Amino acid sequence: MSRLRLHRENHLVTRIGWLRAAVLGANDGIVSTASLIVGVASAAAKSDDILIAGVAGLVAGAMSMAAGEYVSVSSQSDTERADLARERKELSEDVDFEREELAQIYVARGVDHELALKVADQLMAKDALGAHARDELGISEITTARPVQAALTSAATFSVGAALPLLMVVISPAHLLVPLVSGASLVFLGLLGAIGAKAGGADVLRATLRVTFWGALAMALTAGIGALFGTVV
Template structure:
């Protein structure tokens, strides 16, 4: 059976493209989180007049703890989502086995809800249920592609790697900046990186590029300004 001139293989290919775009978008957001988090940490420590060695130690500790936190959080979140998806798919498979007529009527109702006429919906539902109707019910009724369920391990590694990659940007500023120029160098690198991730995320979401870049840059600058002020306050207090 085809849908709008597209065969099943084409629809699965398009679904896989969507899944890849979602992963890429998540990676961009993870990298942005690493950039802003690490920039805020390093600028805050620098605001307390810390030495380059202290900044480096703080950066290594920040990247390590942040990446692990992101990985664990993503693993737990996606595991819960995956468990829920598997439970719903198992229930749907059981209902198809035990209540086939009721499930066929549900398919008719779903197709009618998509604008298909009653007669056509009934014919299509009969054709779908003549074979294995599980995939169709999973995608139309539950919004789940049984062949593309979430992987907690993949999500954890992707999140960890993305955060680490983003966090290395401000760390690079600490390593390369001459003495006394750490803050402006880090801020410059962060602004450039945020502009790049903002542009990429906007293009992935087919949204205007300029507003996305501006939001990310302003948010990053605000975070760095606040943490720098806190660092200066604590540095002055402890001096």
């Protein structure tokens, strides 16, 4: 007689909270800093000025990413808390209505109404608010907003991403700075796309082409502006 063996599965969706912030931060760090460097270099600026502009872009960008992620994810967190407070109030005022509401969600998914009521009863007996948060509001432990985690992850990965084109400024000859920074940054973006796709279980080629295309477009536009105006951005 065979026995059912239960095992813990590690789903990639559990990484969504930090993975999105990490990929966004690193991608923005590479693209914005490389574009800034290329734009300034195309305006015939000195190497020292280019490096200063790049470092300033790294610091400002990292702080901007941290603040932006914290504010936006905090807004999501505030909305989640408000919805949970409203749901808690409704459960205390009319539990029968909330029981039927939860059961109807399962009916819509294909469960018989009588069985759906039993499922709702059992889930609500254990954790009524948790059951409604998960199935009615779509709020779970995996997807819940974490502002501090998002802010720190974005700032750290932005700094790492921005440091890569800055390194190219230091080691590249002045007359080859633009092509070397551009080429290396596209390689970095391609690697980032591949790593992010691998970590998230997505298509590697599609992710690589996507981030590389937009990075190339950003650098090309910035280089064109720098060359056109011939001034330090």
